[in-house]
Amino acid sequence: MTIHLTNIQDGVDVIIEHVGKKLTVGTPLGIGKPNPLINALWHQAKKDAALKLEICTALSLQLPKGKSLLERRLLSPFVKRIFGDYPELSYLEDVSNDAIPENMQLTEFYMQSGKMLHSTTAQRHYISSNYTHAARDILGKGMNVLVQMVAVKQTANGPVYSLSSNTDLTLDMVRIAERKGIENICFVAMVNPNMPFMGGQAEVDADFFDVIVDDESAYFKPFATPRGAVNVVDHHIGLMASSLVKDGGTLQVGIGSLGDALVHALCVRHQNPATYKSLLEQTQIQERFGQVVEQAGDTAPFHQGLYAASEMFVEGFAHLYQSGILKRHVYPDAEIQALINQGVLTEQIQPNVIELLLQHDVLDERITERQFNRLQALGILKTELKMVNGQIEDLSGQRFSTDLFDYQHIQAIQSHCLGERLKQGVLLHAAFFLGSPWFYQWLHDLDDQTREQFQMTPVSQINELYGGEALDRVQRVKARFINTCMKVDVLGAAASDTLDNNQVVSGVGGQYNFVAMAHALEDSRSILMLKSTHNGKNGLESNVVWKYPYCTIPRHLRDIVITEYGIADLRGLSDEDCIKQMIGIADSAFQEGLRVAAVKHNKLSADWVIPASYRNNTLASLKNNHNKLKAMGQFPSYPFGSDFTDTELGIIQALQYLKSQSHTWRGKLKMLFNAWRHKPSFANDDVLQHMGLNQPQSREEKLSFMLLNYALSQIDG
Numbered sequence: 001m002t003i004h005l006t007n008i009q010d011g012v013d014v015i016i017e018h019v020g021k022k023l024t025v026g027t028p029l030g031i032g033k034p035n036p037l038i039n040a041l042w043h044q045a046k047k048d049a050a051l052k053l054e055i056c057t058a059l060s061l062q063l064p065k066g067k068s069l070l071e072r073r074l075l076s077p078f079v080k081r082i083f084g085d086y087p088e089l090s091y092l093e094d095v096s097n098d099a100i101p102e103n104m105q106l107t108e109f110y111m112q113s114g115k116m117l118h119s120t121t122a123q124r125h126y127i128s129s130n131y132t133h134a135a136r137d138i139l140g141k142g143m144n145v146l147v148q149m150v151a152v153k154q155t156a157n158g159p160v161y162s163l164s165s166n167t168d169l170t171l172d173m174v175r176i177a178e179r180k181g182i183e184n185i186c187f188v189a190m191v192n193p194n195m196p197f198m199g200g201q202a203e204v205d206a207d208f209f210d211v212i213v214d215d216e217s218a219y220f221k222p223f224a225t226p227r228g229a230v231n232v233v234d235h236h237i238g239l240m241a242s243s244l245v246k247d248g249g250t251l252q253v254g255i256g257s258l259g260d261a262l263v264h265a266l267c268v269r270h271q272n273p274a275t276y277k278s279l280l281e282q283t284q285i286q287e288r289f290g291q292v293v294e295q296a297g298d299t300a301p302f303h304q305g306l307y308a309a310s311e312m313f314v315e316g317f318a319h320l321y322q323s324g325i326l327k328r329h330v331y332p333d334a335e336i337q338a339l340i341n342q343g344v345l346t347e348q349i350q351p352n353v354i355e356l357l358l359q360h361d362v363l364d365e366r367i368t369e370r371q372f373n374r375l376q377a378l379g380i381l382k383t384e385l386k387m388v389n390g391q392i393e394d395l396s397g398q399r400f401s402t403d404l405f406d407y408q409h410i411q412a413i414q415s416h417c418l419g420e421r422l423k424q425g426v427l428l429h430a431a432f433f434l435g436s437p438w439f440y441q442w443l444h445d446l447d448d449q450t451r452e453q454f455q456m457t458p459v460s461q462i463n464e465l466y467g468g469e470a471l472d473r474v475q476r477v478k479a480r481f482i483n484t485c486m487k488v489d490v491l492g493a494a495a496s497d498t499l500d501n502n503q504v505v506s507g508v509g510g511q512y513n514f515v516a517m518a519h520a521l522e523d524s525r526s527i528l529m530l531k532s533t534h535n536g537k538n539g540l541e542s543n544v545v546w547k548y549p550y551c552t553i554p555r556h557l558r559d560i561v562i563t564e565y566g567i568a569d570l571r572g573l574s575d576e577d578c579i580k581q582m583i584g585i586a587d588s589a590f591q592e593g594l595r596v597a598a599v600k601h602n603k604l605s606a607d608w609v610i611p612a613s614y615r616n617n618t619l620a621s622l623k624n625n626h627n628k629l630k631a632m633g634q635f636p637s638y639p640f641g642s643d644f645t646d647t648e649l650g651i652i653q654a655l656q657y658l659k660s661q662s663h664t665w666r667g668k669l670k671m672l673f674n675a676w677r678h679k680p681s682f683a684n685d686d687v688l689q690h691m692g693l694n695q696p697q698s699r700e701e702k703l704s705f706m707l708l709n710y711a712l713s714q715i716d717g
Helices: 008-019 035-047 069-083 090-096 120-125 131-140 168-180 232-242 257-271 273-282 285-296 315-322 334-341 353-359 369-377 407-416 437-445 459-463 469-475 511-520 575-584 588-600 619-631 646-660 665-677 685-691 699-716
Strands: 003-005 022-026 052-057 104-108 145-155 158-162 186-191 211-213 250-253 307-313 386-388 391-393 428-433 454-456 479-484 487-489 525-529 533-536 539-542 560-563 566-569
Touching: 003 008, 008 022, 008 035, 008 186, 008 211, 022 035, 035 052, 035 090, 035 104, 035 145, 035 186, 069 646, 069 685, 069 699, 090 104, 090 120, 104 120, 131 168, 131 459, 145 168, 168 459, 232 257, 232 285, 232 525, 232 560, 232 619, 250 257, 250 315, 257 273, 257 315, 257 479, 273 285, 273 619, 285 566, 307 315, 307 459, 315 437, 334 469, 353 407, 369 386, 428 459, 459 511, 479 511, 511 525, 539 588, 566 575, 575 588, 646 685, 646 699, 665 699, 685 699
Parallel strands: 003 211, 022 052, 022 145, 052 104, 145 186, 186 211, 250 307, 250 479, 307 428, 428 454, 479 525, 525 560
Antiparallel strands: 145 158, 386 391, 533 539, 560 566
16 A cells, blocks of 8 residues: 655655664656655754664765856856756765765765766775666665655546656666565655656556655756757767768767767758768868768668767757657567668558568467457457457447458458557657756657657666567667767777776766677677876876777677778777777877887887878867858757856866966966966957856955956967
8 A cells, every 4th residue: 555645754654664773775767766765864963873874875966066156157157047946865965975874884886977087985985887787786676665756647546656757777777676585665756747757668556666756845956957059079080970871760969069060960960961071071081981871871861860869868869859760660579670671661550561561570470369469459450440259349230250361351351450550659768857957848848749759668678688688679670879988999899988097987877788689780880989088187188099008898799980080980990900090090199109119019010100190190180171061050059949148158167277277287387378468358348247256355265356367368369
């Protein structure tokens, strides 16, 4: 019997009464966490040392705060506007400050990128686990409470609930627990109508939960990620990746500016083919990488369209849907889907469909009740028909024999019983979502019929082929699994989550699964995108390296790697040829060092020289070409809009300039000297007013005023 409560604290009391004083609490990653309920549990444990509390989760989202005064002044009004009443997770401050009491613990298998590098607590208690193994590992820790935020919909039969953003681990945990006979788990839902209601497997009845807390005072807008800028490097990488996506295929893509750049380029490819062709020519992508584009990709508009199978339902898929690219439906029947792939069947029910199904051994010579239900669920047979005594009966009472040995029976069924279009077509399967306020509103505004085409599933269904391999193989044709990474060595091994000192930046997530899947599925490819360099403590550093002490993706799974300087198709290559390809897409400042290391270790012929066409891999050259294209209206900084005001965008540009000049101590000193010499200008009074620096008082404010004025003069110039 489900317990219904209207107060968060009552929920805490019932959980403790149900489970006892040793709580191992599982809660979803990302926005599915019921923050007020988790905070109440956390504060209860801080007050009561006898209460043992461990929270197991991932991706605990933090509000942006800023390190410097300039960053804090910029972000303060923005955070109020975008995040509103969002209640921060109380445990984040304790974890960041290494101040968790002894009776409490936080365990995560994926962290918000770079946020916990300096937390001893977070680093010590991180669990390195594939996303698909996380449910198993959390249950293995003795999880006895599962708490999740849910959406609600009122119906004639009462309220129904939706797991909304997070079917990912919850459904896997429930199924594993049922399979293993684990019965001591208390399932708790916290209702929040601000969560988008998703149907399909996400939709559950009240009795799915032991406790439902519906406290109106605890409603809040889910955490939203502001739409970010896409820069010169992002656009070039995204453009190249877009040329490797095949029409009629499958797409998986991650969050971030590189993913946004890819989506934007795909939209241009589909909606403005002439412009897209011009971009490929002017960036010399077709000229330099035409062979891999021809073999692995396509550059034409999307006739059949794409289907998405992605652990994360990123906002980009909404834009692909609106642009008419995400339009390839898949169906939950392997034999029917295979015939669609072959062009035998279409979404419009053909007049001879029963004959076609017989010819391809999908139907037996007699339609059984099971086959009748199957055909009706798929829309091949009309909804109003029913099976009576082994015959098909329509609303008028007329019956049709299911004996298909007689062609007259086949003709009768095809003349009177067929539906019009296939049903249960899905455009996207995903395990969780996260995005901007625009994205959440877009999901809210979908009509029921459209929303049903976007299905949330367990992460095991998305990230693996196990359990439903026959169906997955015919749905995920021509798949392109496109992800980002931090480092790639010259033999194709990639590091995506951990530094060379074993500090965890984020987590493995599902990247390994998708890379492996690309090798398991026919005509599918893994594409890893990375920026060729980054600014480190000692200045510019290469992200294409000779070796790296840690890898997320081993070199035997190497496939396609893209930097802003090109595409390296590594699949099936010898080590020497792989090294040549990777040197070709590295920044020219580091190419010779990579070549020398490879020759030294007998992996590359000493006679090989870097081709002339790859010796000008410099940011200056890239920016020169980029500026020409931008002047023509291409490569917008915010292709899908911005959540910042124009004034804030100007400040962001100034802060980015300051950051670019201060990666080394020498750079910082030079910048401070130039700012000190610069004559203050009050031409940007609106900016200074916004930042509260129009009348600087303290030493920190005066320094910030000086730096901001200098930066504004540089970007204006």
